[in-house]
Amino acid sequence: MLRREAVMTWLVVLAGFFGAWSLMAATLPVPAYFLPPPTAVVSAFGELVRKGILPTYVAESLRRILTAAVLGLVVGVPAGLLLGMSRRVADFFYPLLNFFQSVSGIAWLPLFLVWFGFSERTILVAVNYTLLFPVIFNAMLGVRSVPPLYVNALRTLGASRWRIVRDVVLPGALPSIATGLRLGLAYGWRALIAAEMLVGANGLGFMIFSAQSFHLTARIMLGMSLIGGLWLVLDYFLLRPLEEATIARWGLIQR
Amino acid sequence: MPAKIVLAGLGHEYVNPFTRERVLALDGLDLDVAQGEFLTVVGPSGCGKSTLLGILAGLLRPTRGAVLVDGRPVKGPGPDRGVVFQEFAILPWRTVERNIAHGLEIQRVDRSERAATVRRFVELVGLKGFETKYPHELSGGMKQRVAVARTLAANPEVMLMDEPFAAVDAQTRITLQEELNTIAQATGKTILFVTHNVEEAVFLGDRCCVLSRRPGRVKTLVPIDIPRARRTWTLFTSDPAFSRIKDHVLRLVREEV
Numbered sequence: 164m165l166r167r168e169a170v171m172t173w174l175v176v177l178a179g180f181f182g183a184w185s186l187m188a189a190t191l192p193v194p195a196y197f198l199p200p201p202t203a204v205v206s207a208f209g210e211l212v213r214k215g216i217l218p219t220y221v222a223e224s225l226r227r228i229l230t231a232a233v234l235g236l237v238v239g240v241p242a243g244l245l246l247g248m249s250r251r252v253a254d255f256f257y258p259l260l261n262f263f264q265s266v267s268g269i270a271w272l273p274l275f276l277v278w279f280g281f282s283e284r285t286i287l288v289a290v291n292y293t294l295l296f297p298v299i300f301n302a303m304l305g306v307r308s309v310p311p312l313y314v315n316a317l318r319t320l321g322a323s324r325w326r327i328v329r330d331v332v333l334p335g336a337l338p339s340i341a342t343g344l345r346l347g348l349a350y351g352w353r354a355l356i357a358a359e360m361l362v363g364a365n366g367l368g369f370m371i372f373s374a375q376s377f378h379l380t381a382r383i384m385l386g387m388s389l390i391g392g393l394w395l396v397l398d399y400f401l402l403r404p405l406e407e408a409t410i411a412r413w414g415l416i417q418r
Numbered sequence: 419m420p421a422k423i424v425l426a427g428l429g430h431e432y433v434n435p436f437t438r439e440r441v442l443a444l445d446g447l448d449l450d451v452a453q454g455e456f457l458t459v460v461g462p463s464g465c466g467k468s469t470l471l472g473i474l475a476g477l478l479r480p481t482r483g484a485v486l487v488d489g490r491p492v493k494g495p496g497p498d499r500g501v502v503f504q505e506f507a508i509l510p511w512r513t514v515e516r517n518i519a520h521g522l523e524i525q526r527v528d529r530s531e532r533a534a535t536v537r538r539f540v541e542l543v544g545l546k547g548f549e550t551k552y553p554h555e556l557s558g559g560m561k562q563r564v565a566v567a568r569t570l571a572a573n574p575e576v577m578l579m580d581e582p583f584a585a586v587d588a589q590t591r592i593t594l595q596e597e598l599n600t601i602a603q604a605t606g607k608t609i610l611f612v613t614h615n616v617e618e619a620v621f622l623g624d625r626c627c628v629l630s631r632r633p634g635r636v637k638t639l640v641p642i643d644i645p646r647a648r649r650t651w652t653l654f655t656s657d658p659a660f661s662r663i664k665d666h667v668l669r670l671v672r673e674e675v
Contacts, residue, residue: 316507319475320521320572321497330520334511413511414554 196378203381204388211382216370221389224366228348228355228397231291235298235347240340243302244332253303260300268293268354272361286358286366294351301343305336338410345402352394367393422488422576422608423451423474429482429633430469443469445633447483456602456609458619460667461629461637462674467612470634471580474610475501487576497525500574504581506561508553508568515540515549517564521572539567543597559590566594570601579611583618595621596650603646616671620664621654628667631674638670 181201188200195203211217246256268289279285313331322330359368371386428447433440443466451457459467472478473485476495485492487499500521508517515536522532540546543563553561562582569577583591595618602609602622613619619626623642630637644659654660 312503312505312507313509315475315477315495316501316503316509317520317524318477318495319497319499319501320524320568321495322524326524331509334509337511409511413552415510 196380199381199384204384207379207381207385211385220365220367220370221393224355224359224368225393227286227290227366228294228352230287231294231351231355232344232348232401234291235294235344235351239295239298239343239347240302243299243340243343244306244328244336246299247303247306247336248328248332250307253307256303260296260303264296264300267350269357272358276362281362285362286355289358290351290355293354294347297346297350298340298343301339301346302336305339305343306332308339309335334409334413338415341402341406341410344405345398348397348402349394352390352397356390420453421450422453422455423449423610424486424489425449425470425474425483426486427483428470428473428480428485430466430473430478431481432469442633444473444480445482445635447629447635449627449636451608451610454606454608456611456622456624457627458623458625459610459612459627459629460614460616460619460671461634462631462671463614465629465632465674466634467614467629468580470629471501471578471610471612474576475499475578477501497521497572498574499576499578500569500572502562502565502569502577502579502582504584506553506558506565506585508561508564510553513550513552514545514556514564517553518567518571520568525572535571539571542570542601543567557590559586559594562586562594566598566601570605575608577607577609579609581613582611584613584615591618592651598622599646599649616668617664620660620667621649621651626663626667628670629674637674640667640670 185200185202188198191198208217246260247253271292272285272289275285275288279288309332313335314327317327317331355366356368356371359366360372363369363372367386367390371383371390374380374382374386426448428444428449429442430444431440431442447466447470459470461467469478473480474487474492476492476499492499509520512520518539519532519536522535527535536549540549543566545560545563545567548556548560553564556564562585566582583594586594599622611619611622620642626640626642628637628640629635640663642663644654644657644663648654648657
């Protein structure tokens, strides 16, 4: 939680930022489209909401990233856990997953365009791919990071394999799983904007890229603010509560 | 009295993962532990004390020899042998009471009986009021109480303890030792307790087993004929038998260093 002084500091910083921006927009000898004032961004927001464009685009972008997140949770986490169970399998997959994690979906886009064309499918494949690999990779690392001592303790209590997975491996891997989801969502969000720029017919990426052709600078700035702002909201309402309820409570991370 | 545990010609060799050297930890170790006996094991560092305990727990497979509990060979870990580890192996994501209940959950003991048993052992190890705390909120001594209570609650016939009090402060250690003595007396369990602390070994044991330097085998078994009721630190240290036995064991260990 932000403390009261932190909130005050932020209000001052933001007021200064918007003040300086307004001043520069009013005084610099450049055309209005080059640096529109904050008020232009606000009115662009009003206009796009009235026309119904913005709600649709935001909903489309969120739908894509959240679908990918669900897939990552349902497919990526179990896959990573499974790979992590065996030392040999994990050792084999480690460089492979690490490699594909670093070749982001954006780098794949040219190839996806050849394969799937300028279609919704290209966007979805790029986003799902980008989100999935960090999730699998970190879930796998999470399993490897569970102290063998805990596993041994459960074995001496007579626990079955399945119970060890449920009571030790899964909760023990959770900090790493949370990291994977966080990274996956962050990378996926970037890949989504890039993919929408290239192939979209809607979405925030499409909105800011197409606005460029018409010098609708205020619309670009609005889109950028929303990309960052929506991420903060996703992070704050989706990922933080998950961490608070589990690993923070168990003392596995310090805040 | 029949032997609860029989170790015969026990040998264990493993490859050190860092140096890749073959290490012969135990060689030709013979030992009988009687039903209800409290046997402490001391020896120079690296003599295979922990290896011995790991084999009895079923976590390690000996490369030679026989391990029998109640006449049956040990094939793996089992709830008949409870282990208390040195590094408080309790789970950070479970509260005190859920950690203590873990063995009972695994044994599918029903909820009300489980709660009653947990309550009994929470009181026995002095953790009343801390039931819903998580391990990171506890001191080292309290964590080890949780581990001891978890093992006791699962009601194993044999308790294997691997330097359980080595990582707690001196004052807490004294309290825990006296408590363990009371518990041993009350439950009559067969206990094998590994330590590098000779005083502790003499204070707790019915017999003290001194191991030789690596490869470990039994050097001497020292009987400690001091009644359990007299085993509080104030009474015990004033007993002339205590310092005599302690010096004797210390000398035996020193010969191996």
